[in-house]
Amino acid sequence: MTTPYRRLDKRQAAVLLVDHQTGLLSLVRDIEPDRFRNNVLALADLARYFELPTLLTTSFENGPNGPLLPELKELFPEAPYIARPGQINAWDNADFVRAVKATGRKQLIVAGVVTEVCVAFPALSALAEGFEVFVVTDASGTFNELTRDSAWSRMTAAGAQLMGWFAVACELHRDWRNDVEGLGALFAGHIPDYRNLMTGYDRLTAGK
Amino acid sequence: MTTPYRRLDKRQAAVLLVDHQTGLLSLVRDIEPDRFRNNVLALADLARYFELPTLLTTSFENGPNGPLLPELKELFPEAPYIARPGQINAWDNADFVRAVKATGRKQLIVAGVVTEVCVAFPALSALAEGFEVFVVTDASGTFNELTRDSAWSRMTAAGAQLMGWFAVACELHRDWRNDVEGLGALFAGHIPDYRNLMTGYDRLTAGK
Amino acid sequence: MTTPYRRLDKRQAAVLLVDHQTGLLSLVRDIEPDRFRNNVLALADLARYFELPTLLTTSFENGPNGPLLPELKELFPEAPYIARPGQINAWDNADFVRAVKATGRKQLIVAGVVTEVCVAFPALSALAEGFEVFVVTDASGTFNELTRDSAWSRMTAAGAQLMGWFAVACELHRDWRNDVEGLGALFAGHIPDYRNLMTGYDRLTAGK
Amino acid sequence: MTTPYRRLDKRQAAVLLVDHQTGLLSLVRDIEPDRFRNNVLALADLARYFELPTLLTTSFENGPNGPLLPELKELFPEAPYIARPGQINAWDNADFVRAVKATGRKQLIVAGVVTEVCVAFPALSALAEGFEVFVVTDASGTFNELTRDSAWSRMTAAGAQLMGWFAVACELHRDWRNDVEGLGALFAGHIPDYRNLMTGYDRLTAGK
Amino acid sequence: MTTPYRRLDKRQAAVLLVDHQTGLLSLVRDIEPDRFRNNVLALADLARYFELPTLLTTSFENGPNGPLLPELKELFPEAPYIARPGQINAWDNADFVRAVKATGRKQLIVAGVVTEVCVAFPALSALAEGFEVFVVTDASGTFNELTRDSAWSRMTAAGAQLMGWFAVACELHRDWRNDVEGLGALFAGHIPDYRNLMTGYDRLTAGK
Amino acid sequence: MTTPYRRLDKRQAAVLLVDHQTGLLSLVRDIEPDRFRNNVLALADLARYFELPTLLTTSFENGPNGPLLPELKELFPEAPYIARPGQINAWDNADFVRAVKATGRKQLIVAGVVTEVCVAFPALSALAEGFEVFVVTDASGTFNELTRDSAWSRMTAAGAQLMGWFAVACELHRDWRNDVEGLGALFAGHIPDYRNLMTGYDRLTAGK
Amino acid sequence: MTTPYRRLDKRQAAVLLVDHQTGLLSLVRDIEPDRFRNNVLALADLARYFELPTLLTTSFENGPNGPLLPELKELFPEAPYIARPGQINAWDNADFVRAVKATGRKQLIVAGVVTEVCVAFPALSALAEGFEVFVVTDASGTFNELTRDSAWSRMTAAGAQLMGWFAVACELHRDWRNDVEGLGALFAGHIPDYRNLMTGYDRLTAGK
Amino acid sequence: MTTPYRRLDKRQAAVLLVDHQTGLLSLVRDIEPDRFRNNVLALADLARYFELPTLLTTSFENGPNGPLLPELKELFPEAPYIARPGQINAWDNADFVRAVKATGRKQLIVAGVVTEVCVAFPALSALAEGFEVFVVTDASGTFNELTRDSAWSRMTAAGAQLMGWFAVACELHRDWRNDVEGLGALFAGHIPDYRNLMTGYDRLTAGK
Structure with missing residues (x-):
């Protein structure tokens, strides 16, 4: 009565980078900043390396949340970029969901800031619609271990798989x-x- | 075969604040006191902000457990306030259950001290009666990590969802x-x- | 599809204290010794307080594992005391199982040293025979967090409930x-x- | 609706040691090196002691990943030794799977470096083919707690059992x-x- | 050959609050943010309570370092406020030193962000000029424990005394x-x- | 140019127990409560065992700070007991100093709550008057590591020696x-x- | 009787980078690898930025210790590069000391791997010859906290000043x-x- | 006014191994057991490798403290072996001091269990008699960080140098x-x- 092995496939996977914005990054304290920055860029690099469809989205980019990490914008100049006008759960934004579905992919690799909101909300929504969801735990950050562990518990209970970026790269490469x-x-x-x-x-x- | 996504809805949710009493708070050592106080007041503030029905309950308030945090009483002057005469599990108190049901809400946001008793017992009882239960992990405290993790394990096995107060606010606000x-x-x-x-x-x- | 709430009932519960022996205690390093000793004695005191049938068992008491903590022997002078001649899993010892069944209780509160063997093995065996199993996490000890977390994972996957001794006392007392x-x-x-x-x-x- | 107790049986178990290579070991930082080396050798010693069929496999042994720990090669001079030409998941290597199946065993005890790839991938594949999988958590290592916990979550969700080497030895010995x-x-x-x-x-x- | 007891005296002490700016605060990761904010405001409150001469200074307030915490400005509307045009060590700013000396106090209570620069540099300079220096360790923050411990080592070697804000309050109050x-x-x-x-x-x- | 070895001598030593009061004990979070209670009682027991002159003192015992631990009062029924009317530094209380001097001892073994005030202040004062001071670090408690380390730094700079109770017992016993x-x-x-x-x-x- | 404030001066300082070799870096476990790499490169960048004379030295570069980090070689193509034939303490190598003295600088900024040997030995030797020594703690790494703290204790007792690279940059820039x-x-x-x-x-x- | 650099010299150094007894080792909890055993044996091996005069001493070997680690006895079959009849401080045993002085060495490398007693007491006594003392911190163990840090503070204040065994080996080898x-x-x-x-x-x- 267990979750079966859903294996990442580079022809089936897309990457969602949710709210890696300069202001929100100052909230991340469950992972050391040098390591976190490195992990986020590693995930971005692997998305490019495997030529996975990648979506960028932000929340209130012109307010205190700050702009998207410039490196991400530069790495994906052609990627759909959804600056959400207010929806907290990216999946509540019709453009975002449309862009996800336009990729034709059923496996969603998700990372973002903060884990329990910007990652967990769309992850849970996508699972509810039948997508396979892979949360990149080390490229997602939040306030502290309590909120992180709560988010992980909620997402895995709903069927999400937790992986680090290195495991994602290895499973895609085969x-x-x-x-x-x-x-x-x-x-x-x-x-x-x-x-x-x-x-x-x-x-x-x-x-x- | 996973737990489906139960999404908090501000028209469906009520808040249960269980035994945040001055004496019991001295037992809490799995979370630093400045942070804990802040989280409890944040949860209270969000309950008011979203105008969620809120219940207060205490255990032996005139004994060593001490009075309810005065700030909570002040924030919810009209809220049902059940000073339990002896029941450890608030759900064993008929007045408490009646007050919960009187809210007409099916989603219960629960926090309290100590996690494995004052939170877990009513959470498990409410789940058994078909309520959706959302445990606010960072506004609940206990002796140490061992007892906290045990309580989390027991509650999630029974279907409770773990969230921090920030995630609760974001999911309610939409x-x-x-x-x-x-x-x-x-x-x-x-x-x-x-x-x-x-x-x-x-x-x-x-x-x- | 979740584990339902199994609530401890003082008329249905028995306590199994497995291998709290002086030598084995030197192996316990996932919990500080002052706290651990206190927790074990607290569990013993609550077993007496609630007059729960209690079983003591040891492994190779005359060898390096050492004798049972004398306090436990003194607190339960009439309790069944099974000095196992060699079985590592207490449940493999027919006398032990017979003594458990003789209590007529269906709820087993288990603690011991070391967690992943002396607790986990009989807990898993008892679950397989239809008992309800409550593992007292803070009165059980082992080598380190890795082995503890592994043991917890294995036991909860099989349906065991994790509790600290304080929660056990509160749930029994009502x-x-x-x-x-x-x-x-x-x-x-x-x-x-x-x-x-x-x-x-x-x-x-x-x-x- | 829980995972039933699968008990290790020395007549049914085989051991898979995956990629304990000198270069890869420098990546392991979730467990202290003295302890890790000791655990890996303990697992190897118990495999020999219980005369369990044991398989060795490596990835790119002549490149930066480095050679297998010489002690492992010496302990199992007759063991199947699959130097994989490129497959990251050992289960993608037909020789490896053939060797596993040739043992005639249905219980696979797995350890390796790094946990979320070299252990998790074949563990998930073996589970999908109906094997019982026992992951030796303290003889497997990885980058940090985030990647370890992610790997554990993924494997247990698919039905793997987590154990330390001491528990493995005790369960086999009976x-x-x-x-x-x-x-x-x-x-x-x-x-x-x-x-x-x-x-x-x-x-x-x-x-x- | 030890440092003699220099006891804080409310008639001899002044408080220097150095660079508690909103941007710089995002760099502080050796102390949890709720606790840190609380400690800084506690130090400010005690400075007012004991009516100690208090100086505020900032570095590049209009750039990324951000403005001074507004609460500090509000608590000390009449205090000397030195917005340094570029000097990193506040003691290199003649206006700042002049303001310090104008207080006529010989005991300097110093806190700031980040510890090894904004606190340590003026602390070392003041010690070199014969002031008694008391560093408020829990109202000062920095990147991590390595940089904090380095700063503490350097300052104590030069004769600074380390105190938390609570000890400062108690020693002043007598x-x-x-x-x-x-x-x-x-x-x-x-x-x-x-x-x-x-x-x-x-x-x-x-x-x- | 180092601090010479001052060796504890049971004919030269006295014990000062400062403010181990039930309310103040709830502030202690740099040491786990079971261990702390045990250490304080161990220190008291050794004071009796070696028949060292022992002084008890409290601060505002009838207010929120709470009464002295009853066990301490019972262990030393004849000891000087100075309930200070307001002095925070016990050494500012003439009765206390008189009682210390009346012991005729030059070696003072000091413990209390909280470390940076109730221990550090009299320790520094006693050092300034030429006493040898031995701080019992594990029978003294405070808010967190920051305040503890600050207090230790200040006391050792002034010549205090840090010891755990076990070392004190061993050095006295010889x-x-x-x-x-x-x-x-x-x-x-x-x-x-x-x-x-x-x-x-x-x-x-x-x-x- | 304290260490006076020795302030870094960009006209008086030189940088010694000792044994940052790829093999030795696998021994470093007191600091997370992403952070450590970043810190070492930050120190190198600041050395270039302030145009400080910089020396590179290695130990047994063609053996298991491995080559110098290529980035360091590239950043300082003209720097003296002393590949020591066997001396463990770089100061025992006459070429190295000669190169240090040829800089004409009296302030030595030192970092290396491992802290208690490659950093501490030359630091202690240089102090003994009258140099001012500034140890860059976060660009130096070693086995664990025990060895690091021991090294720090030994060096500060001899008069070395501990600083992070950020403090070094700030003190040089003024x-x-x-x-x-x-x-x-x-x-x-x-x-x-x-x-x-x-x-x-x-x-x-x-x-x- | 600092401690000058005392450099270990293999012609001047002797090794004192104090009370590494099987029973006392169960008290050591400030260092993980695999690492600790490894460090103690490493120190012993280096003593032999450099042919340093080595002394073994024990306290109450026939009582609960247990026998000396057999490996140490085997490594040094000819070494002076002082089974102290009762002196806690080995330096209080005339045979021990005589054996130390008989080595003709002035540099004492000391390790033992527990740090604050078996190491610190003879270290302080030897310093008082003019020996140079080098404490091997990672081959010495004790109850917890509080007692360890207290012991380190006391010994360094008296002039002892702290080193790990690796640094000792490197400094001796040159x-x-x-x-x-x-x-x-x-x-x-x-x-x-x-x-x-x-x-x-x-x-x-x-x-x-």
């Missing part, structure tokens, strides 16, 4: 032979320990 | 356009980082 | 009026903050 | 009388506190 | 009989546990 | 042969792990 | 007006929260 | 060229991450 260089570059760019392994390896095998 | 000023004031009053964002924003846009 | 003095003494004896509340209260109301 | 010396030696070799208990016991009973 | 009501109100306003003690006490002694 | 039974009983009464060692030892050597 | 753009860029490049402040500020003031 | 193989083997035997680096390096350079 086999290193699909592109060793590309996946390696993605990891080297966002995992210092992996980068160090590669640097050390390259040095030792340089003359071989 | 759309900033319903009242930007009001929701903003609620957040500024209880989230220092949000207040700072607003102060900075106001300064920069003052002359615009 | 109503303070059943015996204010007795329950108060139990709490004062094992919760320093509660004891302090009572001492302060007594002082202030002494002359009233 | 009864100390099957071999007191052997199990004692396994514990003394990997649990310093248990070793100390035995040393102290031996000293005091030496002349008896 | 004797409750100087004003029981006033000090009690200060504590009740900023220490939830103390407030609860007072509320409970008042209830029990109300009719006495 | 040699087990002075009384094996007595010291053993003190440890067994307050260190669960030590008690377990003794119980196990007694069992194994019972028939020897 | 006044924002020396170059607002440059310092801002340094901070934006390495402090996500600061970058967010700037992005939000720029947006709001864009049209002004 | 130059890898003195014996690359030997030092490498010591590190590989006790630092899993270092062992992994070496294994990976050996694999990659095997055919070179």
Whole structure:
């Protein structure tokens, strides 16, 4: 009577980046800022690397919540960009849902700020409509462990799967032979320990 | 085979504040006191802001458990106030259940001290009677992480949804356009980082 | 599709204290020793207070695992005491199961050392035979958080309910009026903050 | 509607050690290195002690991921050893699945690095094919608590059972009388506190 | 060869509040925001309560650092307010030093954001000029424990004394009989546990 | 240029227990309550065991601060008991200082609540008058780590020595042969792990 | 009798980067890898920004310790680069000391891996020769908190000053007006929260 | 006015291992048991590797404190072994002091259980007699952080230097060229991450 294994498929998945705005980021305290920034950019990079349809959305960008992280805008210049006029749950915005459905994808990879609202609300709505939802836990942030754990509990009870960005990348890629260089570059760019392994390896095998 | 998304609706929700008494508060050590006080008052403020029917109840108020936090009494002068003569589970008190049912609401937002007793017992009883139960985790406190996690496990297994007060407010409000000023004031009053964002924003846009 | 509320009933409950032996206690590092000792004795005191049938069992008491905590033996001089000759899962010992069944109780309150073995194994076995199982998380100890969380996950997946000893006492007692003095003494004896509340209260109301 | 008790049986269980490679081990930061190394070797020792069919597999052993821990290779000189040419999920490698099925075992004890990929992917795949899966949480490692907890959530939702290596050993052994010396030696070799208990016991009973 | 006891004296002390600006506050992550806001306001309230000369200073208030916390400006409408045009160490600003010296006080109570710069630099400079310096550790904030501990080490090595705001208040007040009501109100306003003690006490002694 | 070794001597030492009052104890959150209560009673027991002159003092015992822990009063029925009428620093109370000096001791073992005020203030004053001061860190409590570390820094800079109660007992006793039974009983009464060692030892050597 | 304020001066300071090698970095576990990498690069960037003489040194670069972080080599192509043939304390290498002295600077800013060896040894040696030493605590890493705290204790006892890289930058820069753009860029490049402040500020003031 | 750099010299140093007994080890809870055992054995191995005079001493070895770790006895079969008849401070035992002085060494490397007694007492006594004392912090253990930090404070105030075993080894060895193989083997035997680096390096350079 368990949740079956829903496996990410790069032909079925889309990425939703919800409210990674400069003001809202100051609220995130359940994850250290250097790590969080790195994780968000890693998720964005993998979305591009796997050429997944990606949606950007923001809440009140001209108010205290602040603008979207400029890097995200730059990485996805062609992506649907829904600046919501007021809806807190992005799924309450018809343009957003339309854009999601326009991707034709049934697997939604979601991350955002703050976890229990900007991530959990659309995740729960999408699950209710039959989408498979994969929450990228380490690219989503919130006030503290209490609110994070509450959000995780609510989403998993409704059938969401929790994953870190590294697991998302690995499940999408399936086999290193699909592109060793590309996946390696993605990891080297966002995992210092992996980068160090590669640097050390390259040095030792340089003359071989 | 998962718990479906039960979404809070301000026309369907009532708030139960259980045993936030001055003596019992000295038992709370799973959450820092400044934060806890702030969260409890935030929940109270949002109950008023959304005009949710609210019930107050206490256990042995004239004994060592101490009186209800005076702020709560003042915020809800007209609310049903059930000083239970001895029942530990508020749901065992007929007046309390009657008052809950008199609200006509099916969604119960519950918080209290201590989590595994004053919150969990009525939450489990209400679930057994078909209510939807939303536990406000950050406005509920207890002895330590062990007892908290045990209580959360028991309540979620029975179908309760865990939320922080911020998520409750956002899910009830639905759309900033319903009242930007009001929701903003609620957040500024209880989230220092949000207040700072607003102060900075106001300064920069003052002359615009 | 959730676990229904199984409520502890003092006429239906029995207590199983599994392997609280002096040697094994040196393995417990997921809970501070002063608190752990206090919790184990609190659980024992409540078992006596509510006159619950209580079983003691040990594993290899004459070897390195060491003897049962002498206090437990003294508190329950008449209790069935099963010194298992080798079975790791107490439920594999026919005498133990016979003693459990002889109580005629269907609700088993279980605690022991170490959590993932001495508690989890009989808990899972009892659940499989249709008993209701309540694990006293704060009177059970183990090596570290990893093994504890693993054990909790396995037991709750099988239907066990997690509770701290304080919640057990409150759920069994139901109503303070059943015996204010007795329950108060139990709490004062094992919760320093509660004891302090009572001492302060007594002082202030002494002359009233 | 709960997961029933699947009990490990030494005649039904096999062990899968996935990607415990020297380079990947530098990524593990959710568990202290001395403890982690000890746990991995403890799991290997118990696999040998109970004569469980054991499989070794690695990913890109000649690249930055580095070679398998030499101790594992030495402990299982005859074990199937699948150096995967690129598949990230070991279950995508036909040789690996064939080797698993050749054991004739239905209970798979899995550990590896990193938890959310090298452990979770084959665990989920095996569950989907009807195997019983037991994840050895303390012999598996990953980047941090966020990714670990995400992986645990995903695996338990699909029906995996979480256990530490000590619980695995105890559940397989069933009864100390099957071999007191052997199990004692396994514990003394990997649990310093248990070793100390035995040393102290031996000293005091030496002349008896 | 130790630092002698320099005791705070309300006739000798002045308070320096350095760069508590809304933008800079988003950098503070070594102390939880609810507690930090409370501590800063507590320090401000005690400065007023003891009528200590108080100085406000800011760095680049019209840029990203943001404006001073409005509450501080409101509490000290007459205080010297030095908006530094660029000096990072407030002590490098002649107006600031002049204002400090104009107070005629030799004991400087300092707090600010961030600890290792805005607090440590003027603290070290003031010590070098012969002032007694008392750093209010819990009303000062910074990036993380590493930078905090480094700052504390540097300041104490130079002779600064570390105190929390509560200790500052107690040392200044000397004797409750100087004003029981006033000090009690200060504590009740900023220490939830103390407030609860007072509320409970008042209830029990109300009719006495 | 270091602090020389001042060694505790049972003929030179006195114990000062400052403000261990039931209300103030609710403020203590830098140490878990079961452990803290145990440590305070351990210190009291050792004071009696070594027959050290002991002083009790309280602040506003009839107000919200609450009465002295009754156990302390009972353990020292003949001890000087100074209920200070208002002085926050006990050393500002002439009766207290007189009582200290009347002991004729030059080594003061100090503990109390809260650390940075009730302990630090008299400790600093006593050091300034030439006493040797030994702060019992684990029998003193305060709001949080920030205030504790600040207090420790201030006291050690002035020459105080920090010790736990166990170290105090050991340094006073010097040699087990002075009384094996007595010291053993003190440890067994307050260190669960030590008690377990003794119980196990007694069992194994019972028939020897 | 305290350490006087030694203030960093950009005309007097040099930077020593000791053994930031890819292999040694896998040993660092007292600081999260994303943060650590960021801090090391921030220190390097500030060294360039302030045009401080900078020395690079490594230990056994062709062995398991691995090569220097390539980014450091690239940032300082002209810097003295001392690949030590075996000396563990860089100060035992005559070339290194000669290069240090050739800078003509008396203030040494030191960071490296691991803290208690590669940083502490040359720091202690330099102090013994009369240099002023500033240890960059957040750009230095080691095994765990025990070894870090031990190293800090040893170095501060000998007169070293502990600072984070942000404090170093601020103390060197003295006044924002020396170059607002440059310092801002340094901070934006390495402090996500600061970058967010700037992005939000720029947006709001864009049209002004 | 700081502590000068006392540098360990293998011709001047001796090692004191104090009370690493099986029973006392069960009291150690400020450091995880796998790591602690590893550190103690690492210190012992380095004492042998550098052929440092080493002393073993125990307290009440035939009582509950238990026997010395057998590995230590085996590693140093010829070492002076002082089973103290009762002195708690090893320095109060004339045989022990005589054995220390017989080594002719002035630098004492000390570790033991528990830190604040078995380590701190002889360390303070030795300092008072003019020895240089180096406390091996990670091979010494105690009840909790409070007692550990108290002990560290007391010892450093008296002039002791705190070091981890790795720093001790490095400072004694001075130059890898003195014996690359030997030092490498010591590190590989006790630092899993270092062992992994070496294994990976050996694999990659095997055919070179």
